[in-house]
Amino acid sequence: MPQLVTEDLGRLDVLVVGGGIAGTxxxxxxxxxxARTAVACAGALFGGSSFFPGTWxxxxxxxxxxxxxxxxxxxxxxxxxxxxxxxxxRTLVEGVGPAVERLERRGCRLRAxxxxxxxxxxxxxxxxxxxWHGLERDAYRASTGLALEKAGCDVHxxxxxxxxxxxxxxWTAFFYxxxxxxxxxxxxxxxxxxxxxxxxxxxxxxxxPDVLGTAQAIALEQGASLVNCxxxxxxxxxxxxxxxxxxxxxxxxxxxxxGLGRPELMDMRSEHGPFSASWKDREVDxxxxxxxxxxxxxxxxxxxxxxxxxxxxxEWLQGAYGVAPDQELRVAHYAHASNGGxxxxxxxxxxxxxxxxxxxxxxxxxxxxxxxxxxxxxSALVFGQIAGREAAHAQAGLAAGASCAGxxxxxxxVGARVAPVAAPSAAGAVRELRRTMSERCLVxxxxxxxxDALRTVERLRAELGNETEPSDDAAAVAATRRAxxxxxxxxxxxxxxxxxxxxxxxxYRSDFPAxxxxxxxxxLVTYExxxxxxxxxxx
Numbered sequence: 257m258p259q260l261v262t263e264d265l266g267r268l269d270v271l272v273v274g275g276g277i278a279g280t281x282x283x284x285x286x287x288x289x290x291a292r293t294a295v296a297c298a299g300a301l302f303g304g305s306s307f308f309p310g311t312w313x314x315x316x317x318x319x320x321x322x323x324x325x326x327x328x329x330x331x332x333x334x335x336x337x338x339x340x341x342x343x344x345x346r347t348l349v350e351g352v353g354p355a356v357e358r359l360e361r362r363g364c365r366l367r368a369x370x371x372x373x374x375x376x377x378x379x380x381x382x383x384x385x386x387x388w389h390g391l392e393r394d395a396y397r398a399s400t401g402l403a404l405e406k407a408g409c410d411v412h413x414x415x416x417x418x419x420x421x422x423x424x425x426x427w428t429a430f431f432y433x434x435x436x437x438x439x440x441x442x443x444x445x446x447x448x449x450x451x452x453x454x455x456x457x458x459x460x461x462x463x464x465p466d467v468l469g470t471a472q473a474i475a476l477e478q479g480a481s482l483v484n485c486x487x488x489x490x491x492x493x494x495x496x497x498x499x500x501x502x503x504x505x506x507x508x509x510x511x512x513x514x515g516l517g518r519p520e521l522m523d524m525r526s527e528h529g530p531f532s533a534s535w536k537d538r539e540v541d542x543x544x545x546x547x548x549x550x551x552x553x554x555x556x557x558x559x560x561x562x563x564x565x566x567x568x569x570x571e572w573l574q575g576a577y578g579v580a581p582d583q584e585l586r587v588a589h590y591a592h593a594s595n596g597g598x599x600x601x602x603x604x605x606x607x608x609x610x611x612x613x614x615x616x617x618x619x620x621x622x623x624x625x626x627x628x629x630x631x632x633x634x635s636a637l638v639f640g641q642i643a644g645r646e647a648a649h650a651q652a653g654l655a656a657g658a659s660c661a662g663x664x665x666x667x668x669x670v671g672a673r674v675a676p677v678a679a680p681s682a683a684g685a686v687r688e689l690r691r692t693m694s695e696r697c698l699v700x701x702x703x704x705x706x707x708d709a710l711r712t713v714e715r716l717r718a719e720l721g722n723e724t725e726p727s728d729d730a731a732a733v734a735a736t737r738r739a740x741x742x743x744x745x746x747x748x749x750x751x752x753x754x755x756x757x758x759x760x761x762x763x764y765r766s767d768f769p770a771x772x773x774x775x776x777x778x779x780l781v782t783y784e785x786x787x788x789x790x791x792x793x794x795x
Contacts, residue, residue: 263433265412265442268294269651270644271429273417273471274450276304277391278616278636278643280400282448285644287407291651293644294410296431296442299466301411302397304452305593305617306636308464309576310493311502314391316366316637317379317630318352321387325349328386332631335381336624337534337761338776339484344622347602348631351638356389358641364399367392380505380528380629391633415440417471418674418737420447420478426611426651430674432734439674439730445651446611448604448643449475450636453594453617454488457746458698459690461591462493462502470741471618475598476748476788480606482781483620483793484596486752487762489530489627490698492544495551496586498577503587504569505529507556508540513587514553516543530592531699532626533764534771544587545699551588556581589698595627595762596620596752599780604643605650613647615639621778625761678732679723682739685716689739689746697753702767706754713747744788748781751790755779 270286272279275297286293297303306314319328325346332345359366367390377385404411415431418439426445433440451471455463472482494501509519509526516522518539525537532538544552558581562570570581579585597620599607604619606612616636623631679685689712696709720739727733756779758772759765778793 263436263438263440265294265440268292268442268444270446270448270647271296271427271442271444272448272450272644273297273429274304274452274616274618275299275301275411275413276306276450276452276616276636277396277633278306278618278640279304279448279450280404281637281640282450282613282615282644282647283409284400284403284407285641286448286648287409289645289648291648293407293648294412294442295404296412296415296417296429297466298414298416298434298451298468299464300413302393302401303464303466305455305463305467306633307393307397308462310462310500314393314633315379315630316352316356316389316391316633317628318356318387318634319349320385324386331382332628333624335626335628337626337771338624339487339760339778340624341621341778343602344600347642348622348635348638351641352387352634355634355637355641359396359399359637362399362403365392365395366390378527379631380530381532381626382628386630388630416468416734416738417451417474418734420474420612422478432730437730439733446613446647448613448615448647449598449606449618450614450616450640450643451618453597454485454745454749455591455594457690457693457742457749458591459694460493460588460698462491462500463592468738468742469745470738472598472748473741473744475606475609475612475614476744476781476783478609478612479783480609480612481599482597482748482752483599483778484624485594485620485749485781486756486779487595487623487625488749489592489595489762490541490589491530491592492541492587493590494585495588497579497583500590501573501577502529503585504566506563506566507558507569510558510566511554511556513540513543516540516552528626529629530626530762531589531764532761533759533769534626534761538764541589541699545589547588549588551586554585554587558582591694591698593617593627593632594620595623595625600639603646604639605646611650613643615643625763674733674737676727676733677724678727678729678736679720679725679739681719681723682732682735685720685739686742689713689716689742693746693749697750699764700766701753701763702765703754706750710747710750710754713743713750717743747788748790751788752779752781755790
């Protein structure tokens with residue numbers, strides 16, 4: 257597509273794609289290693305799920321001291337129900353303390369818990385309180401923005417990754433520049449993907465619009481694999497009187513859902529934000545799911561004295577959205593964080609794809625079927641640091657004639673370049689895909705619904721191909737490529753959901769409602785000879 261490229265960003269040591277917590281952490285880490293580094297992000301810098309405005313801030317949890325490390329790793333593996341990688345879980349836990357120290361040295365103010373022993377400070381799915389910090393977006397944005405500037409990191413906002421091509425000196429990345437309505441190119445020794453999870457593949461999602469779920473498809477094209485991508489956190493959120501706002505799970509025990517009794521289940525449901533098929537309180541979520549698109553009616557019945565965590569949420573919700581604590585709400589399910597993603601090793605290198613790294617929600621393996629609350633931001637900080645550092649080292653090795661980190665060889669056989677073609681139905685295909693994924697692939701999944709979703713993906717892909725014609729319209733070319741990538745990522749999710757014929761953690765199959773001990777292992781999706789294959793990880 258040389259006729260569409262109007263901008264060349266030049267030669268970099270490390271290119272980081274994504275401007276959330278994981279991406280900015282990776283960029284700083286690479287720059288601190290002396291690498292010439294740039295950040296490219298589809299939206300504004302400090303975007304993605306990290307900066308989604310539909311909640312007050314981010315919890316950041318870690319072990320309560322050195323003596324708590326082993327227990328915390330054990331809890332992650334227990335909550336992960338056999339599909340979390342023990343080595344990655346340990347890397348995560350051991351890295352949280354240093355990550356907090358780096359933030360504080362940078363001048364990022366963290367909120368401390370006044371009443372840290374309260375029940376509400378036990379992280380989702382965990383069994384006890386840990387070290388807890390509140391990571392506020394404004395504080396992170398201010399301190400990290402200054403650090404990026406001092407480190408000399410270039411920032412290119414509004415650049416959406418369209419494809420990667422392996423070159424002798426590393427990678428060439430192709431972007432659609434939304435501001436200029438043109439394509440841009442960057443060359444780098446190493447690339448770090450930090451573009452967020454799969455939320456953008458769903459119509460109802462608690463993510464920012466720049467979380468597209470397409471970079472995972474690009475990684476698949478280049479020989480990487482996806483691990484545990486059927487485990488997507490599904491959250492209860494408001495659909496009325498405001499839409500797209502996270503419902504604070506800690507208030508479930510002080511709430512009543514119209515038509516549903518079972519206060520003991522509501523009390524249990526307060527222990528975790530995301531839906532889990534592995535807990536008895538899944539009946540609460542099944543009731544909400546069956547209320548349909550308009551959602552279930554809910555009211556709070558609050559005590560006179562609110563616990564600290566609940567009071568913070570209530571004050572934020574009323575201040576930000578004008579929703580009073582006693583107001584009737586309608587709630588439904590939204591796609592939220594991804595527990596799975598690009599398979600990485602302890603060096604954040606994409607397994608099977610030398611020179612490519614991944615971190616944040618874009619990567620998988622450190623979490624399992626369920627994820628302990630507060631570990632998404634922790635993972636972004638820990639593996640972002642590792643990815644940036646190791647990408648810089650890989651680039652240095654490449655410059656000296658050594659091979660990049662990682663093992664295996666990517667195929668680079670599909671989508672290496674963005675073809676200058678367009679289909680008029682591309683935007684409509686993405687809209688239909690997102691509605692289908694929300695209807696078929698959220699809480700209640702079964703063979704019939706997932707098979708229907710797969711047929712929809714295949715039909716949309718065929719229609720896209722039949723309509724494609726040569727084009728020099730950059731926006732139309734980008735829309736067509738975006739649709740193709742979204743369909744590939746969505747197919748990977750659906751095939752993983754079909755292959756796991758049981759219910760475990762965030763994955764519920766109404767036709768296989770029990771957990772099957774023989775399936776207590778990670779899943780893997782690979783791209784082999786032009787088709788996706790989902791199977792258990794055999795290692």
